[in-house]
Amino acid sequence: MNKEQLFQQIREKKSFLCVGLDTDIQKIPRFLLDTTDAIFAFNKEIVDATHDLAVAYKPNLAFYESLGVNGWNSLEKTVNYIRYNYPDLFIIADAKRGDIGNTSSLYARAFFDSMDFDAVTVAPYMGEDSVKPFLTYVDRWVILLALTSNKGADDFQYMSEDGERLFERVLKYSSEWGDEENMMYVVGATRAETLSDIRKIVPDHFLLVPGVGAQGGSLAEVARYGMNKQCGLLVNSSRQIIYASSGEDFAAKARSAAQEVQTEMAGLLDQYL
Amino acid sequence: MNKEQLFQQIREKKSFLCVGLDTDIQKIPRFLLDTTDAIFAFNKEIVDATHDLAVAYKPNLAFYESLGVNGWNSLEKTVNYIRYNYPDLFIIADAKRGDIGNTSSLYARAFFDSMDFDAVTVAPYMGEDSVKPFLTYVDRWVILLALTSNKGADDFQYMSEDGERLFERVLKYSSEWGDEENMMYVVGATRAETLSDIRKIVPDHFLLVPGVGAQGGSLAEVARYGMNKQCGLLVNSSRQIIYASSGEDFAAKARSAAQEVQTEMAGLLDQYL
Numbered sequence: 001m002n003k004e005q006l007f008q009q010i011r012e013k014k015s016f017l018c019v020g021l022d023t024d025i026q027k028i029p030r031f032l033l034d035t036t037d038a039i040f041a042f043n044k045e046i047v048d049a050t051h052d053l054a055v056a057y058k059p060n061l062a063f064y065e066s067l068g069v070n071g072w073n074s075l076e077k078t079v080n081y082i083r084y085n086y087p088d089l090f091i092i093a094d095a096k097r098g099d100i101g102n103t104s105s106l107y108a109r110a111f112f113d114s115m116d117f118d119a120v121t122v123a124p125y126m127g128e129d130s131v132k133p134f135l136t137y138v139d140r141w142v143i144l145l146a147l148t149s150n151k152g153a154d155d156f157q158y159m160s161e162d163g164e165r166l167f168e169r170v171l172k173y174s175s176e177w178g179d180e181e182n183m184m185y186v187v188g189a190t191r192a193e194t195l196s197d198i199r200k201i202v203p204d205h206f207l208l209v210p211g212v213g214a215q216g217g218s219l220a221e222v223a224r225y226g227m228n229k230q231c232g233l234l235v236n237s238s239r240q241i242i243y244a245s246s247g248e249d250f251a252a253k254a255r256s257a258a259q260e261v262q263t264e265m266a267g268l269l270d271q272y273l
Numbered sequence: 274m275n276k277e278q279l280f281q282q283i284r285e286k287k288s289f290l291c292v293g294l295d296t297d298i299q300k301i302p303r304f305l306l307d308t309t310d311a312i313f314a315f316n317k318e319i320v321d322a323t324h325d326l327a328v329a330y331k332p333n334l335a336f337y338e339s340l341g342v343n344g345w346n347s348l349e350k351t352v353n354y355i356r357y358n359y360p361d362l363f364i365i366a367d368a369k370r371g372d373i374g375n376t377s378s379l380y381a382r383a384f385f386d387s388m389d390f391d392a393v394t395v396a397p398y399m400g401e402d403s404v405k406p407f408l409t410y411v412d413r414w415v416i417l418l419a420l421t422s423n424k425g426a427d428d429f430q431y432m433s434e435d436g437e438r439l440f441e442r443v444l445k446y447s448s449e450w451g452d453e454e455n456m457m458y459v460v461g462a463t464r465a466e467t468l469s470d471i472r473k474i475v476p477d478h479f480l481l482v483p484g485v486g487a488q489g490g491s492l493a494e495v496a497r498y499g500m501n502k503q504c505g506l507l508v509n510s511s512r513q514i515i516y517a518s519s520g521e522d523f524a525a526k527a528r529s530a531a532q533e534v535q536t537e538m539a540g541l542l543d544q545y546l
């Protein structure tokens with residue numbers, strides 16, 4: 001999917017919601033455990049119930065890897081299900097990969113060839129040659145970690161040389177490796193005020209923003225400081241939506257939670273676009 | 274495996290060799306492709322042929338993930354095979370993971386519970402809470418990226434604030450999160466002279482050193498600047514050993530290549546310990 005198509009989806013659905021499929025076997029409704037693939041069954045219900053309110057889905061790989069081969073199977077089925085039934089959705093592998101060049105090529109192959117993801121999150125620590133192999137695919141995206149939403153972000157990401165902080169250097173350097181048609185950045189919602197600084201460096205790129213909801217970030221603040229003329233935001237919500245209920249009504253409750261976020265998003269899109 | 278047991282292995286085998294199982298379906302001998310699990314068959318032969326010359330094996334996850342569910346299966350079989358047949362070997366998941374705290378816990382579960390790895394490589398960009406969940410397991414290890422061997426290492430790892438470079442800050446901060454009984458660091462052999470600086474910060478930790486061989490680093494230089502009184506080094510070699518031949522003699526040729534490295538290592542251990 002290219003940038004214009006993504007923006008088109010955002011306009012049509014009046015939503016820039018990304019639903020995080022952080023599907024934890026210990027948190028999904030108990031009754032699903034009787035099915036042969038409970039993780040996939042859960043994801044399918046969540047996607048069916050929310051697909052018209054969200055523009056993107058983001059399985060976090062850790063949840064699937066922790067289940068070994070079975071988890072990997074559930075992940076592949078989830079991606080295939082979304083691609084086949086809702087071809088307009090943007091699918092992100094939240095993998096935070098990154099390795100030396102020839103090895104990153106294999107990760108790219110894993111997510112873009114073996115599986116049909118639109119985008120993969122990548123950690124920038126190893127620099128240019130660890131990122132570039134992902135950029136050789138047409139209409140596929142790298143989403144590079146810039147400023148994350150967790151406490152540990154303070155340890156290294158704010159390190160500063162000549163007035164430039166590490167996350168700013170990541171934005172600056174990497175925007176030379178790709179462009180706003182194949183790169184996005186992860187910027188935590190818990191740092192909404194910093195979004196202004198970030199927009200000075202990457203005014204046109206999309207930002208993937210975790211940390212709204214359970215982690216305490218404010219959607220209005222994110223839109224105020226981060227939205228650009230093509231929206232430029234994908235705001236992720238995971239637990240708040242997918243675990244809205246642990247009963248048989250989990251999918252309906254997930255829809256209500258997504259609806260609430262989408263309504264707020266529609267208002268913000270009206271306000272800023 | 275704890276530090277003393279690892280050092281014991283190093284003394285007995287007179288080796289600090291780690292063999293990288295970067296097993297690429299496009300590079301293994303053609304005749305293996307007739308077997309039901311060619312990746313596992315290759316790994317099994319390599320391990321059988323070299324187990325007495327190496328102390329550690331390091332599958333790089335990218336090679337397995339790029340094959341989807343089948344690759345994940347081959348990886349699990351490889352780990353189980355090594356654990357069952359050669360219980361004294363140290364097994365490293367070269368995964369370069371790292372995510373927010375609750376998610377990193379799941380990666381830890383994937384590598385230490387679902388699979389029986391001794392250690393996992395982790396990227397430091399997201400800071401303390403992304404690393405700590407791996408440190409709660411007894412006799413399991415985090416191997417944190419400090420200074421990598423690739424060209425892209427120059428992009429961010431040398432960034433400097435108040436005379437302290439990013440890789441030095443990573444060493445300093447993280448050595449407070451764990452200790453030399455549960456943390457190691459990745460330090461590329463292509464930066465051998467920098468090992469002296471690194472040893473000032475982490476004199477007692479083990480270092481995992483890639484980049485000897487195909488990437489051009491010198492084993493003698495690494496030992497000179499990096500060895501401590503418990504050796505403190507695991508030097509990785511991948512392509513040079515596992516692809517020493519692409520014929521039916523690949524295992525025998527891998528053994529010869531490993532033997533050559535081990536002989537040099539024995540000499541260096543005699544010289545410095």
